[in-house]
Amino acid sequence: MLIWIYVSVSPFIIERVRNHKDAMKLLVDVITLIREKNHPSSYHQYYTNPILEATRQDAHELVEVIVFWFPNAILSATEGGHNIIQYAVINRSGKVYNLLYQMNEHRNIYRTMKDSSGNNLLHLAARLAPSNKLKLFPGAASQIQRELQWFEVVKRFICPLSITQKNSLNETPQTIFTREHKELMIEAEKWMKSTVKSYTITAALIITIMFAAGITVPGGSNQETGIPIFTNNIAFTVFAISDAISLSAAFTSMLIFLSIITAxxxxxxxxxxxxxKLRIGLSTLFISTTAMMVAFGATLYLVFGQRNKWILIPIAVLAYEPIDSFVNLQFPVMLDFISTARGYQGIL
Incomplete structure (x- = not known):
């Protein structure tokens, strides 16, 4: 299977690597031609727009090459007067921001610099990200989390006094962030509440089902002793353990979801x-669902499969289907939060 995947995917990977190398080679060739055919005083008309666009798209390798051959390119500015690092902050270009921070020797200047409106870097980071950057993260909750992470990254970089500094409109960075992200916060709260309520209902249903299953037990009990009929059967032990795990995990999941709603x-x-909390709640809900289906399979085997071993095959298929559906439908939500939780790791 792995060999088949490698054979299928490797041509695409090789092609992308080749295209990347060709593009970088073409860039160096163009730069060499510019340096050979033009006077240094006219270089800026060739690199200004490309480096600004590369910064906007967070193409850090292009920025690194351009700055290497044209050191003054780092002084390029937009029509609004923002330099490369300010432009990187506005566009959430984390890789370019980190690259320029490592390359430039004037970091202390960047810590306190302001634009024409008196905005320091944290003021710029407090603005709402461009729509094309927000759309990279589905769901308002993931988007606001990413915005908060970027704000914290820039806050760690600037001078401490700049955190509470006011711009020409008498606004602090925190004031701008709250104002710019007000609607996104409302959408994130609505999304979180509606999502968690659905999960809470699911957890409550599992609790009800598994509690009832634990009391009745498959096959019933001996009328004289009260001991379950299948006590000595391995499948009954699997049922009992799975039922306990499912019930416990469902309770935990529901309590976590309720804590989110009331927070x-x-x-x-x-x-x-x-x-x-949402990641932990989803994880425990998945464990509960899986254990419930295992208990379901053990019950079917106890009731119908004692003399028909072949019934294990349809039981396994039936038990696997809901688990597979859960993974395909709900795990993308968790993966979104996991990828967002990593934030801008590696920056600074």
Whole structure:
């Protein structure tokens, strides 16, 4: 299977690597031609727009090559007067931001610099990200979490005094962030509540089912002793353990989801606490669902499969189907939060 995947995918990987190398080679060739045919005083008309566009798209390799051959390119500015690092902050270009931070020797200047409106880097980071950057993360909750992470990254870089500094409109960075992200926060809260309520109902249903199954037990009990008929059967042991795991995990999941619903939906909550609770709640709900289907399979085998071993095959298929559906339908939500939770790791 792995060999088949490798054979199928490797041509595409090789082609992309080849295209990347060809593109970088073409870039160097163009730069060499510019340096050979033009005077240094006219270089800026060739590299200004490309480096700004590369910064906007977070193409850090292009920025690195351009700055290597044209050191003054780092001084390029947009029509609004923002330099490369300010433009990287506005566009959430984390790789370019990190690259320029490592390359440039004037980091202390960047820590305190302001634009024409008196905005420092944190003021710029507090603005709402461009729509094309927000759309990279499905769901308002993931988007607000990503915005908060970027704000914290820039906050760690700038001068401490700049955190509470006011711009020409007498606004602090935090004031701008709250104002710019007000609607996104409302959407994130609605999304989180509606999603968690659905999961809570699912967990409650599992609790009801598994509690009833644990009391009745498959096959019933001996009328005289009260001991379950299939006590000595291995499948009954599997049922009992699975039922206990499913019930416990469902209870845990429901309590976590209820804590999310009743929690205050603040900016700090969306940064770490709420996404972490949602991931844990989804994980325990998955464990509960899996254990429930195992218990279901063990029950079917106890009732119908004692003399028909072949029934294990349809039981396994029936038990696997809901688990597979859960993974395909709900795990993308968890994966979104996991990828977002990693944030801008590696920056600074």
């Amino acid at each position: 205050p939906f603040s900016e700090k909550g969306f940064l770490q606490e709420l996404p972490l």
